[in-house]
Amino acid sequence: MRILGIEGTAWAASAAIFESDSIELSKARQNAASDGVYECAELDDPSDDHVFIETDAYQPDSGGIHPREAAEHMSEAIPEVVETAIDHAQERAVADSAPPIDAVAFSRGPGLGPCLRIVATAARAVAQRFDVPLVGVNHMVAHLEVGRHRSGFDSPVCLNASGANAHVLGYRNGRYRVLGETMDTGAGNAIDKFTRHVGWQHPGGPKVEQHALDGEYHPLPYVVKGMDFSFSGVMSAAKQAVDDDIPVNDVCRGLEETIFGMLTEVSERALSLTGADELVLGGGVGQNQRLQGMLKEMCEQRGAEFYAPENRFLRDNAGMIAMLGAKMYAAGDTLEIAESAIDSNFRPDEVPVTWRGRDPVGPAGGASGRRPRADDAETELQGAEATVTIEADRVVKERNPRSYRHPALDERLRTERTRQEVRLTSEARHNGVPTPLVLDVDPDEARIVFQRVGAADLRESLSADTVGAVGEHLARIHDAGFVHGDPTTRNVRVGGNETADGRSVFLIDFGLGYATGEPEDHAMDLHVLAQSLAGTADDPEALFEAARDAYRDESDHADAVFASLTDIEGRGRYQ
Ligand SMILES: C[C@@H](O)[C@H](NC(=O)OP(=O)(O)OC[C@H]1O[C@@H](n2cnc3c(N)ncnc32)[C@H](O)[C@@H]1O)C(=O)O
Numbered sequence: 001m002r003i004l005g006i007e008g009t010a011w012a013a014s015a016a017i018f019e020s021d022s023i024e025l026s027k028a029r030q031n032a033a034s035d036g037v038y039e040c041a042e043l044d045d046p047s048d049d050h051v052f053i054e055t056d057a058y059q060p061d062s063g064g065i066h067p068r069e070a071a072e073h074m075s076e077a078i079p080e081v082v083e084t085a086i087d088h089a090q091e092r093a094v095a096d097s098a099p100p101i102d103a104v105a106f107s108r109g110p111g112l113g114p115c116l117r118i119v120a121t122a123a124r125a126v127a128q129r130f131d132v133p134l135v136g137v138n139h140m141v142a143h144l145e146v147g148r149h150r151s152g153f154d155s156p157v158c159l160n161a162s163g164a165n166a167h168v169l170g171y172r173n174g175r176y177r178v179l180g181e182t183m184d185t186g187a188g189n190a191i192d193k194f195t196r197h198v199g200w201q202h203p204g205g206p207k208v209e210q211h212a213l214d215g216e217y218h219p220l221p222y223v224v225k226g227m228d229f230s231f232s233g234v235m236s237a238a239k240q241a242v243d244d245d246i247p248v249n250d251v252c253r254g255l256e257e258t259i260f261g262m263l264t265e266v267s268e269r270a271l272s273l274t275g276a277d278e279l280v281l282g283g284g285v286g287q288n289q290r291l292q293g294m295l296k297e298m299c300e301q302r303g304a305e306f307y308a309p310e311n312r313f314l315r316d317n318a319g320m321i322a323m324l325g326a327k328m329y330a331a332g333d334t335l336e337i338a339e340s341a342i343d344s345n346f347r348p349d350e351v352p353v354t355w356r357g358r359d360p361v362g363p364a365g366g367a368s369g370r371r372p373r374a375d376d377a378e379t380e381l382q383g384a385e386a387t388v389t390i391e392a393d394r395v396v397k398e399r400n401p402r403s404y405r406h407p408a409l410d411e412r413l414r415t416e417r418t419r420q421e422v423r424l425t426s427e428a429r430h431n432g433v434p435t436p437l438v439l440d441v442d443p444d445e446a447r448i449v450f451q452r453v454g455a456a457d458l459r460e461s462l463s464a465d466t467v468g469a470v471g472e473h474l475a476r477i478h479d480a481g482f483v484h485g486d487p488t489t490r491n492v493r494v495g496g497n498e499t500a501d502g503r504s505v506f507l508i509d510f511g512l513g514y515a516t517g518e519p520e521d522h523a524m525d526l527h528v529l530a531q532s533l534a535g536t537a538d539d540p541e542a543l544f545e546a547a548r549d550a551y552r553d554e555s556d557h558a559d560a561v562f563a564s565l566t567d568i569e570g571r572g573r574y575q
């Protein structure tokens, strides 16, 4: 099978030819499937691939990407790169074989509307010229599928660190679920805004990488909420630091340590939550060696495998569009021209994943996870941040150093979170929320001894009642003026010991909590819960509804919180 891919969401006018024999083979298997369920293209072998990519990059004279200039670039460059790719396909095609390509895949979104329209028009024209099907590819899913394909991993967690985006995805029940994402700008856009402030030419990422090599770490605000994260505070502080005459190399180093530390931490949280033991990286910022190094080290420390594709598949490129296009085409996932409109806000979780077949059997990415449970014979659990040793009636939680992080940042996070966890666990309890008693604490060693509570983690005991209780507990702590910060299905213990009034749903792990009366912060707690349900439950919507109902009944300000939650859920940041 030979597929033409066309990419042009923002800066890269790119066309590619992806050729694979093994994907064709799996298509034949699919057609033979009598039960109508696709066996799908999981037999493919990347070592057989032939990938040709032709790219013409738009380089702004000054400032960042101007949508109009980018579109002008696309209209000039797309026809040329497409012709070059078709010439290449023709050379590869055996002399008498009819069309040189089997299908045309194009990036349908997300991206800049005017650019996307030019790409879609070109794709339709080529599909008609050769009378072959059209395949509409989600650019963000392509960023991660290229890594999954080339690594040969089965069900990895995927970190996309690109210009306009930053998110962690996991596959579950036919969709890529957003486990965590940026609350404001994309990773690259954040860095590029900083370099514009300093007066460096676009794109800024490679320049920050270069300058950071000669810099000392300069501390900047670090913001992780569950598996979501924010770049706005760190970027303002970085600009301010330069204005305050902190050496620019030091600020660049601080930026890398902070931003990539956050991305690595949320990736580790996603691995821990889903029980997956494979991580792939995608997106242009993924070319950064410090980011790759941190992710690799984190994975090594927890016994997971890490894969980063070559740079030509990380930055925007049509190779990834053609590759995913081939899998979609093999699965029969093609578009009629009349339905081939672009979608500039196309989210990765909107894509029905037709090419992966059935969910893998076993725990990877699933609700059960690979971690031992607290009630198993094992007595030591590896959480996302800490090692937890379970004893008869108490547990010892130690936040071990993370060697991927800068030592100063590592020490600060471990000590602060330990203190905060102790404070808020007790405060929640005073406000009527079941939590374990704190029996002992040593902030310098980042060590806490808790009473052992519950018989299982919430993710093993999901029901409207248990999730509803979490909604009620969150309402209480919010009314008391603080948030949990990470209310996932792993951070709630259920069953076993009861409180004096017979309740047995306990909140644990308050290390990311903080004092706040802002409805938006309260809504983030609910959003984190919803995302973690989507990552672990089969019926996440119904369960989350139970949490919302209980929250509404308990809270003094549910309307304001739900209004904020609607804003958070509707965040679209691709324009
Ligand atoms: C929607 C689509 O148009 C968009 N594409 C995009 O953002 O281009 P991409 O190639 O994935 O990433 C470009 C970003 O990647 C950054 N970048 C490139 N090399 C870098 C490096 N060595 N270190 C850090 N950032 C780097 C650039 O500064 C720029 O912000 C996206 O995928 O979000």
Ligand SMILES: Nc1ncnc2c1ncn2[C@@H]1O[C@H](COP(=O)(O)OP(=O)(O)OP(=O)(O)O)[C@@H](O)[C@H]1O
Pocket: 269, 272, 273, 373, 374, 381, 382, 383, 384, 385, 386, 387, 388, 395, 397, 436, 450, 451, 452, 453, 454, 457, 490, 491, 493, 508, 509
């Ligand atoms: N007080 C407790 N009683 C019983 N089990 C506990 C208790 N505290 C922690 N655990 C168990 O240990 C696991 C990890 O604990 P915790 O969430 O505090 O660590 P963590 O490293 O912060 O994890 P993560 O960040 O992945 O949520 C919990 O999911 C739970 O199974």
Ligand SMILES: [Fe+2]
Pocket: 139, 143, 162, 163, 283, 284, 315, 316
């Ligand atoms: Fe991209």
